[in-house]
Amino acid sequence: MPSFLNGDVEIAYLDEGEGDPILLVHGFASTKNVNWVYPAWVSELRKNGRRVVALDNRGHGDSAKLYDAESYHIPIMAADVTALMDHLNIERADIMGYSLGARMTAWLALSQPHRLRSAIFGGIGIGLIEGGGPGENVAAALEADSFEVVTDPVGRTFRAFADQTRSDRRALAACLRGSRRLMTSGEAAEITVPVLIAVGTADEIAGSAPALGKIIRGSQVLDIPNRDHMRAVGDKVYKSGVLDFLSKRQ
Numbered sequence: 001m002p003s004f005l006n007g008d009v010e011i012a013y014l015d016e017g018e019g020d021p022i023l024l025v026h027g028f029a030s031t032k033n034v035n036w037v038y039p040a041w042v043s044e045l046r047k048n049g050r051r052v053v054a055l056d057n058r059g060h061g062d063s064a065k066l067y068d069a070e071s072y073h074i075p076i077m078a079a080d081v082t083a084l085m086d087h088l089n090i091e092r093a094d095i096m097g098y099s100l101g102a103r104m105t106a107w108l109a110l111s112q113p114h115r116l117r118s119a120i121f122g123g124i125g126i127g128l129i130e131g132g133g134p135g136e137n138v139a140a141a142l143e144a145d146s147f148e149v150v151t152d153p154v155g156r157t158f159r160a161f162a163d164q165t166r167s168d169r170r171a172l173a174a175c176l177r178g179s180r181r182l183m184t185s186g187e188a189a190e191i192t193v194p195v196l197i198a199v200g201t202a203d204e205i206a207g208s209a210p211a212l213g214k215i216i217r218g219s220q221v222l223d224i225p226n227r228d229h230m231r232a233v234g235d236k237v238y239k240s241g242v243l244d245f246l247s248k249r250q
Helices: 032-037 041-047 074-087 100-111 136-143 153-164 169-178 185-189 209-215 236-247
Strands: 003-006 009-016 020-025 050-055 093-098 116-122 195-200 220-224
Touching: 003 074, 009 032, 009 041, 009 074, 020 032, 020 041, 020 074, 020 100, 032 041, 032 050, 041 050, 041 236, 050 074, 074 100, 093 100, 100 116, 100 185, 116 236, 136 153, 136 169, 153 169, 185 209, 195 209, 195 236, 209 220, 220 236
Parallel strands: 020 050, 020 093, 093 116, 116 195, 195 220
Antiparallel strands: 003 009, 009 050
């Protein structure tokens, strides 16, 4: 698996296919494989004539594990994405993020709109502004000595996921604590790149997609029927909606 250094932080990535580039940014406690390869996003996008680039966020997958929460502020994590673009000589691309990855994508859409042809926010709605995702309860669950002692239901969900993906739980806890910065409604209203907001109708973490859509002018909302935060990722409605959105950016 190829990797590069952003400063002294090693970032692993994949780069497959040919055509207009799309960058994929996975969610918290996930990896490029779990979020994008296994649910067939990479193959589907390649089949539709796209060059697909996906990274393991710092603290995740095959990328460097850091244990200081200060290393995981959203602008710092988002800078890994643009550093990867620079490494691959990609001046501008569509960027799709899921959950934490969508927060990073939103920051890039606000701060570096010239690098984005469009932005897709998967698994994040008004939670981008109001919060409501995993908090200290999840960090504590990740740091617990065993799964059995975790009683918080959301903490148990994320701890089980982290164990399943064989993640570095201490790095994930630091990431969770460092990446909590929310976007203000004023900042979100300043986003001008084309935006698709895709959220499962049973998602208990993301918050309302239509509520965020009202703030980001000109954005489109895609409801993923009857899917929660975890199960929306590979849904066929999500895929077809994204492909339709991307086709209009040609």
